[in-house]
Amino acid sequence: MVEPLIFELSRPGRVAFSLPECDVPERPVAELLPSDQLRDELPLPEVSAPQVVRHFTRLSRMNYGVDLGFYPLGSCTMKYNPKVNEAAAALPGFAQAHPLAGEALSQGALRLLYELQAMLAEIGGMDAVTLQPVAGAQGELTGLLMIRAYHQHRGDTARTRILVPDSSHGTNPATAARWGDTITSIPSNARGRVDLAQLRAQMDERVAGLMLTNPNTLGLFEDEVLEITRTVHDGGGLVYLDGANMNAILGIVRPGDLGFDVMHFNLHKTFSTPHGGGGPGAAAVAAKAHLEPFLPVPRVVERNGTYALSEDAPHSIGRLHSFYGNFANLLRAYTYLRSLGPDGLRRVAEGAVLNANYLLALVKEEYEVPFGDRCMHEFVASAERQAARGVRALDIAKRLIDHGFHPPTMYFPLIVREALMIEPTETESMETLEAFAEALCAIAREAREDPEQVREAPHRGPIVARPVRRLDEVSAARHPNLRWTPQS
Ligand SMILES: Cc1ncc(COP(=O)(O)O)c(C=O)c1O
Structure with missing residues (x-):
């Protein structure tokens, strides 16, 4: 289901608050503010409290965040943010x-x-x-x-x-x-x-x-x-x-x-x-x-x-x-x-590099990694081998969503063709890394045996409620529809 805009839920006179009766004399706002600073109208949505709460809860369920799952977005260091912060x-x-x-x-x-x-x-x-x-x-x-x-x-x-x-x-x-x-x-x-x-x-x-x-x-x-x-x-x-x-x-x-x-x-x-x-x-x-x-x-x-x-x-x-x-x-x-202190910080770096190298070792049979004998905290794989069969980095990224993972960074850096830039960070466990590597390798096998499955991904959303499948990314970038205008 497509979630309506909160403006589309609006009905005249509906409110989300209840305040006690005013117990001081009211004065017209025009007496208090200069006229050039007054608005004639403020077109806010008129909705009830449950509508507000449900609308934003539904929206939050369509979102994927680092508190929900693995987020190996290369160059972004999407590590877990400790709640003590x-x-x-x-x-x-x-x-x-x-x-x-x-x-x-x-x-x-x-x-x-x-x-x-x-x-x-x-x-x-x-x-x-x-x-x-x-x-x-x-x-x-x-x-x-x-x-x-x-x-x-x-x-x-x-x-x-x-x-x-x-x-x-x-x-x-x-x-x-x-x-x-x-x-x-x-x-x-x-x-x-x-x-x-x-x-x-x-x-x-x-x-x-x-x-x-x-x-x-x-x-x-x-x-x-x-x-x-x-x-x-x-x-x-x-x-x-x-x-x-x-x-x-x-x-x-x-x-x-x-x-x-x-x-x-x-x-x-x-x-x-x-x-x-x-x-x-x-x-x-x-x-x-x-x-x-x-x-x-x-x-x-x-x-x-x-x-x-x-x-x-x-x-x-x-x-x-x-x-x-x-x-x-x-x-x-x-x-x-x-x-963390100084020792903890050093362990952060060691863990980030170890995790990235472990993941690199798990996927490099299936994916080319052009400069990839060893890496620091991230590595750049290439889907060129898969692209030769018509499955591009974008398709692999979309198919990862079906496996419950956030896709890695794609097509960056520009000097690697069909780039998939993967940064696991130090906050992920060995099991998570292995599950992600298994998903990537399964997709590589699928690209050989059933490429259409990958090209049409995502098919489902096991973690987040997702109302749409693959977006037209060019239109989304070139003709973004960002503004609601009231129906007359
Ligand atoms: C290596 C590198 N440099 C610069 C930036 C730019 O930082 P920001 O997005 O905060 O402007 C990023 C962003 O992730 C980055 O990864």
């Missing part, structure tokens, strides 16, 4: 803190931000941190603006080229393009790593910096990273780390020690705060001392045991977000870090 975020002292309350009344919240900055600086091997960005991509923009400010401050204004390896995350070139720079793609070598000779060939006095995703989107660690950062520095550029894949290397290696000048963390991946479509994420940008003056303001600082917000940074790139970032998610990341 939610309990901390709901503590009244934090949940009801007002962003305009002033420093004296916000010491606890400011201290938490200050300590989170220090923890992330330690994990990254960096000197200073901002918690303002609310998405990884906004962290990238922050880093690039800081790199630009650094060069300009030195009078080095010709540096407008950004180098981006073809194995980097898609937001990297997108961020650089948005900023108006010239982007040069650096190809990968036969081992799926940055081709150093190509990088050297591109270095000139116009290079502002390199944006490197490490581990890269093939799930591989850039094992020549020291040479990469040295090459860029020797040419006068700076090196940005897309640290959204830190889940693989937490507590094992510090980006600052590898020569990175500035990086971002995706707190909503690595540190188990919930993802949101376009927000509410939370990123943090960490920088070495030479970039610290350019960090956004306000900065959370400590003076003699008192925490404050400082705007005293004349070279700062300015403010990137209202108030201090996405506080509730910063609080969740803080809770996660405090509950």
Whole structure:
């Protein structure tokens, strides 16, 4: 059954609340508000309380989330979010803190931000941190603006080229393009790593910096990273780390020690705060001392045991977000870090890499894995073998729904044809990994023996109530129907 819009359930006069009679004199609202701020009408749906509850409960049952099952969406680190994070975020002292309350009344919240900055600086091997960005991509923009400010401050204004390896995350070139720079793609070598000779060939006095995703989107660690950062520095550029894949290397290696000048963390991946479509994420940008003056303001600082917000940074790139970032998610990341501690964080990375390698070993008989002897926290399989029989990566992803799993990321990274990018995370058990591998292998067998079954998937929804089968994805993207207009 297709769930109607809540507006379609609306009937005139129906209400979902019952309030006591008003016991103070009523005044017309026009006496209280200027006329240009008054609305003639507010077309909200008129529904009863049970209708509201049932409507949203039905919708929630059509949704698939990490609390419902395995969610191996490569590059997204869909790990289980511990509920203690939610309990901390709901503590009244934090949940009801007002962003305009002033420093004296916000010491606890400011201290938490200050300590989170220090923890992330330690994990990254960096000197200073901002918690303002609310998405990884906004962290990238922050880093690039800081790199630009650094060069300009030195009078080095010709540096407008950004180098981006073809194995980097898609937001990297997108961020650089948005900023108006010239982007040069650096190809990968036969081992799926940055081709150093190509990088050297591109270095000139116009290079502002390199944006490197490490581990890269093939799930591989850039094992020549020291040479990469040295090459860029020797040419006068700076090196940005897309640290959204830190889940693989937490507590094992510090980006600052590898020569990175500035990086971002995706707190909503690595540190188990919930993802949101376009927000509410939370990123943090960490920088070495030479970039610290350019960090956004306000900065959370400590003076003699008192925490404050400082705007005293004349070279700062300015403010990137209202108030201090996405506080509730910063609080969740803080809770996660405090509950795991340094040893626990290292075990996160070890578990993430072990799980991914176990899964890789279970599926690589049936699926090609182009750079896949070993991987970090994720790997990229290819459905090319199946595509030769008319079953594409999209079909396999849809068929996985019939087996009760969320599909992996498809067709990304672009450098692997028919890509299926799989990231199991450390929070999954061996049985879950084995069940998922068995489903993937069963689909590969089916692609040989009964390809039509796969091509027509999904057939059923064993976990979620699903009102539709395969969507017309092109129409959904090109002609989205997002707005309800009342029937006259
Ligand atoms: C490697 C990598 N970099 C950058 C991003 C962008 O982060 P966001 O979606 O928060 O903007 C992601 C997102 O998952 C990512 O996986």
